[in-house]
Amino acid sequence: MDRSSGVPLLRREENMTNPGECWKKWTRVAAMILGGAAATVLTTSGARVNAAGGQDGRENLKVLEPMVHGNLALYPVVAERSNDSSMLITLDEGIRSGEVTVTEAGEDRGLVRPGHAVPPRRNGAEVNRLVLVNNSKKPLLLLAGEIVTGGKQDRVIGADRIVPAGSAPIDLSVFCVEPGRWVESSANFGSMGAQMAQPSVRTPAMAEHNQAKVWDNVRASNKNIAAGLAAPLAAQVESTSSYAKVFSNTAVAAAVTAEYGGAEGERAMLRALKEKAAVGVVVTINGEVAWADVFANTDLLARYWPKLVRSYVAEAMTSSNAQGKPQTRDAQMFINSLSGGREVVETEPGIFRRSDVTGDGYRVFTLTALLPKTGYVVHLTKMRQPDTMARK
Template identity: 25%
Template sequence: MAVSGILRRWAPFAFAAVAFAVTAPPSLGADLSAADYRFSGPYTHENLTVFLVHGKPGLAGKPPITLQEALQRGLVRVIETGSVNQLEVENVGADAVFIQSGDIVKGGQQDRVLSVDLILPPRSGKVSIASFCVEQGRWAPRDKEDAKTFSRSATMLPSREMKIAARAPLMAANTPTPQSSTGGRRVQANDAAGSVGSSQGKVWRGVADMQEKLKRNVGVTVAAPQSASSLQLSMENEALKKTTGAYVTALAGAVDGTPDAIGFVFAINGQINSADVYGAPELFRKMWPKLLQASTIEAVAERKDGASPAAPSVDAVRAFLSAAESGKRADRQLAHGVTIETRDADKAQLLESRAGTGGGYVHRSYVLK
């Protein structure tokens, strides 16, 4: 039962209106319970372990297409606004488009990561969406790219710590923080923990930390000459691709012959890291290559000398998901009827997105804190 409700303009996250409600943890709906999932695996390569999640789909009807698909087909526009922490997206096609928290878009004045799930209906018009910079310093066109738009979204955040930082303002019930201006850019002021400014600083530090770890474990500098601070360009490094290729070859086929797989859980060095579950098996399969790539990059970054620890048990995987589902709940209403439900527990977080009133879930993202 809701004990408080606030409807406010939350400028840093560029939502036209955000409804915030804190509730005591009620019994979860039938479609939001780790007890209902089945698991297959573990599938392991070196220090990366994957479990597939099987269960009842939560999304009726035709699933949305992914942001990557839509950009490749010219069906969506991702538009620069001049603010580091805000972009605009517009679906100009006839299919709904799913944007996932953690999707990286390449181009514009700086590469960005989109920090919330969003489901854009056909011909949506321009919709504001929260973002964080994953390329510190550049604020001009790069090579032949268009500085006003973003051309690709082929990668995702490859770091648990950066995922937590990017979603921190959404998980917190903070008041808006003021914007400051630097060199024509509007950047959220670095304020309290959980603020947009604090989170942006953590994302930048996460990029630098990831680049240093990859340099150590790949054996070459992954920072690109065109923009040394770009996470996107680092993930395109050829030596890194060669290193992660063995992981991808070993694990990509795990989804073959499993038409009821709706998501996955992964562990690195024997420790559970994150999970993504989708409302439709078709949507999971479309996202799988991108999810696996991000997981393999993180595994390479965290690789240690010596034998890898044993894979976690299925019971440990289920306990992780259940812990996230038991956290304190908050609901927020986004554009076009999208509902974001967050659950924040001591050791895990859950972010769930739903489309339409009473609609089934589209995506659930679980992260170990």
């Protein structure tokens, strides 16, 4: 249940070890990604069949040759069909316009639209909860990994979701990415528009819901970034508990952008993605597949690209320098496998459905829009987790 709005969040868990159930599930997911196009699935014998039942040997999500920057390789992902997402606004757009506000839970009862009941004041702020109001005329898309700064601590959003236009206050599930502060710096939160949290920080928030591991990975990332800086600045960065402040540091931000050729390099990558009509990327670091983000269309990918590419570069910069050559076939195999042995589905009726699929060494998170004239996948994240099935 959404404690602020009173809208029920329905939850269902399925064991997908039955081959027939796996086939049906993958057919539904692939069809939603492609807006109803023929979906390719793997049968238990390994043969590829489409949703209509015929074998065609084609991939509906296909990776292209990578854009390589040092130990980071980004493989554009293309699909047979895209879906319109122009009705959605992003967190950065909403905060910039002032139509979306984020505050500490229990700190402000004034964020209520006319006609909505005033929620009771709670007993102060909480580490893993914030309150958001969408006063815009468009639904708001929130992505796991987006960082909001201010309040008593900077936070990272822990799950993808859609917030309806003109919403009552919505409770957000968040994780702290600033372990050293619990003193209010501002009443409202702003967005860290320059970057999303890197994959190693997003993973324990999205997949494990583990605040301690989020803090551990923030500290490790900050330490690894500091190791590459000159002594005075390194000490300053390593002593900073805020993930956002570290990557907003002028020297660190310059080092990150230098990794992919600065502003011109970023524009060149985005131009290439648009020319290829890419809807996402598969990320490899040191030749090993690590992550994928896939969107409803090229425009939505472009709107998030500046934040996403910096998160990928941050991950590459804070990883070991192990040698490995990226392989296109590995990236293709990674994006082909979206089914698994276990699925948890959460639904806010008429707004969104969020699924979490556990596979052999990976997790797949899918956000499907259920708003009028939608019914398609808005965002899909796949992360590599080598010990996933062992934990289950």
